[in-house]
Amino acid sequence: MAKKNEVVVITGASAGVGRAAVREFAKHGAWVGLVARGKDGLEGAKREVEAAGGKALVLPTDVADADAVEAAAAAVEKKLGPIDIWVNDAMASVFSPVKEMKPEEYERVTAVTYLGAVYGSLAALKRMLPRDRGVIVQVGSALAYRSIPLQSAYCAAKHAMLGFTASLRCELLHDKSNVKVTMLQMPALNTPQFGWVKSRLKHKAQPVPPIFQPEVAARAIYYAAHHPRREFYVGWSAAKAILGNKVIPSSLDHYLANYGYSSQQLPEPEDPNRPNNLWKPVAGDHGAHGTFDDRAHERSEFVWADVNRDWLAVAALAGAGAAAWLAARKRKNSEEELRRAA
Numbered sequence: 001m002a003k004k005n006e007v008v009v010i011t012g013a014s015a016g017v018g019r020a021a022v023r024e025f026a027k028h029g030a031w032v033g034l035v036a037r038g039k040d041g042l043e044g045a046k047r048e049v050e051a052a053g054g055k056a057l058v059l060p061t062d063v064a065d066a067d068a069v070e071a072a073a074a075a076v077e078k079k080l081g082p083i084d085i086w087v088n089d090a091m092a093s094v095f096s097p098v099k100e101m102k103p104e105e106y107e108r109v110t111a112v113t114y115l116g117a118v119y120g121s122l123a124a125l126k127r128m129l130p131r132d133r134g135v136i137v138q139v140g141s142a143l144a145y146r147s148i149p150l151q152s153a154y155c156a157a158k159h160a161m162l163g164f165t166a167s168l169r170c171e172l173l174h175d176k177s178n179v180k181v182t183m184l185q186m187p188a189l190n191t192p193q194f195g196w197v198k199s200r201l202k203h204k205a206q207p208v209p210p211i212f213q214p215e216v217a218a219r220a221i222y223y224a225a226h227h228p229r230r231e232f233y234v235g236w237s238a239a240k241a242i243l244g245n246k247v248i249p250s251s252l253d254h255y256l257a258n259y260g261y262s263s264q265q266l267p268e269p270e271d272p273n274r275p276n277n278l279w280k281p282v283a284g285d286h287g288a289h290g291t292f293d294d295r296a297h298e299r300s301e302f303v304w305a306d307v308n309r310d311w312l313a314v315a316a317l318a319g320a321g322a323a324a325w326l327a328a329r330k331r332k333n334s335e336e337e338l339r340r341a342a
Contacts, residue, residue, distance in 0.1 A: 005054065007080045008225075009033040009073065011063050011120055012090035014041025014281075016191030017139060020218035020288040021087060026052040028222065033076035033083070035061045035069075035120075036090065038281035055080060063090045063116030064108070073123035082131065085225045086124035088117035088161075089139040092278055093154035095199040095264070105198070106153050108278055113157035118164055121181070128179045137225050138165050138183040139217075142238040145185070146245040146252065148208070149260040150201065169230065180228040184221060185242060187235035189214050190296035192286040198276035203265040210237050211296045214288045216303060223307055236302040 008025050012018035014036035022032055026049040034042045034049075034056055042058045049056035057079050059072040076083055092112035094105050121136050128134030143151065144158035165183050172179055188207030191214050199205055212235055220234045233239040244252055275282045289296075 004081070006030040006084045007033070007076065007082060008085040008087065009035060009076055009083055009120075009124070010087045010089060011035040011061075011069075011116060012139075013045050014038040015286040016089075016193055016288060016290075017186070017189060017214045017217045017221075018087075018089040019045055020214035021089065021221045022056075023048055023052075023288070024215070024218040024222045025085075026054045026056075029054060030085075031055040031057075031080045033057045033059055033072065033080060035059045035063065035072050036281075037062055037277075038283075038286075040283060040285045041281075041287075044285035044287070062112075063119060064111035066115075066119040066122070069116070069119040070123050070126075073127065077127060083124060083127055083134065085135045085137065086120055086128075087137040087139065087221060087225070088120040089221075090116045090120075091139075091154070091157075091193070093151060093193065093197045094278065095150050095197060095201050095205050096152075097150060097200070098152050100200050101153065105278065106156075109153035110157050110160070113154060114160040114164070117161050121164075121168065125179065129177065132178045134179050135225050135228050136168075136179070136181045137221055137228075138181065139221065140165075140183045140185045142185050142187060142233075142241040144183075145242040148256055148264070150264055182224045182228040182230065182232065184217070184224055184232045184234050185238050186217055187212055187238040187300075189217055190290045190292040191288065192290050194290055194292075196275065196277045196282045196286070198278040199270055200272075201265055201270055204268045204270045205264055206266050207290075207292065208263045209295065210235075211292050212300060213293075213296045213298050216297070216300050218288075220303055220307075227307075232306065234303055235300045239302065 008030045010018050010021050013022050013034040022045045025032055031054050032049050034045050036042055039060050046056040046058050057076055061068045061072045063069055090112055092109050117138055124136050138161055140161055141158045143155045144162040147155035165181055169181050188211045190211050194205045224232050
């Protein structure tokens with residue numbers, strides 16, 4: 001009997017981390033349901049999946065619409081088969097001081113970034129729970145723990161995703177379900193979002209360094225989907241922000257008040273009239289990468305160590321055991337030499 005191809009749904013699949021994740025799963029033979037608003041990017045992603053030998057289903061969907069997300073899930077199961085993995089990656093944001101934000105902007109960012117993940121999770125659970133298998137992957141951010149200035153709507157939505165996921169995880173454990181949920185907290189990534197997110201900043205936005213390529217995130221998502229645990233910190237910078245916020249939150253408030261504005265902006269002035277994707281997608285296929293290739297890291301040693309931590313622990317224990325044995329042997333030899341000398 002032929003091995004079944006893994007069926008994966010990825011929201012935000014047209015660009016950025018979602019697009020990189022599409023490529024990563026396709027490389028491993030997955031069939032992918034592609035969920036996003038931008039048809040140009042979705043068609044580009046479909047071509048990439050098919051070039052890798054897989055199948056892809058283009059599903060132009062606004063994840064802020066619960067009925068549309070449910071319809072996308074139903075279409076995937078009808079065309080590709082039972083969903084094994086659901087990745088919630090779709091996001092929207094606004095770069096702006098709170099005092100200049102509009103109520104409808106908060107509503108929109110929340111609907112896409114937070115409620116979109118809720119609706120995706122509900123659609124996945126509806127199908128996974130009766131089968132008692134499947135994995136839901138929440139693409140979070142270090143900003144789910146440590147908020148920064150100028151991104152209040154996005155930070156709040158990621159905080160909400162974290163809270164929702166923790167509740168869901170507890171319920172799955174209570175029910176002794178084999179359905180798993182995992183969340184990845186991402187670092188700064190080189191994605192197209194900094195050129196299409198709505199912005200009121202005087203200068204062009206940038207990810208706060210250090211910056212990583214979206215493939216770093218995609219490989220972590222693929223690994224987490226197949227080795228789910230409670231949470232993954234993708235990169236030392238993400239871990240440092242999260243852990244630092246637990247220890248010195250007030251100090252970080254003051255630090256970000258002084259440096260959080262300049263670290264998110266380039267010297268070049270922003271065009272206040274450029275297109276943004278808050279309410280509708282920006283035309284074109286934008287791919288996975290943004291404009292920061294020359295500054296973005298291709299790999300993260302921290303992620304490698306995190307993924308291989310079991311082997312590293314075994315190696316550390318073995319090394320400690322060997323060191324203890326050598327020390328004991330040296331001590332024994334020294335005692336024997338002293339006895340002979342006496």
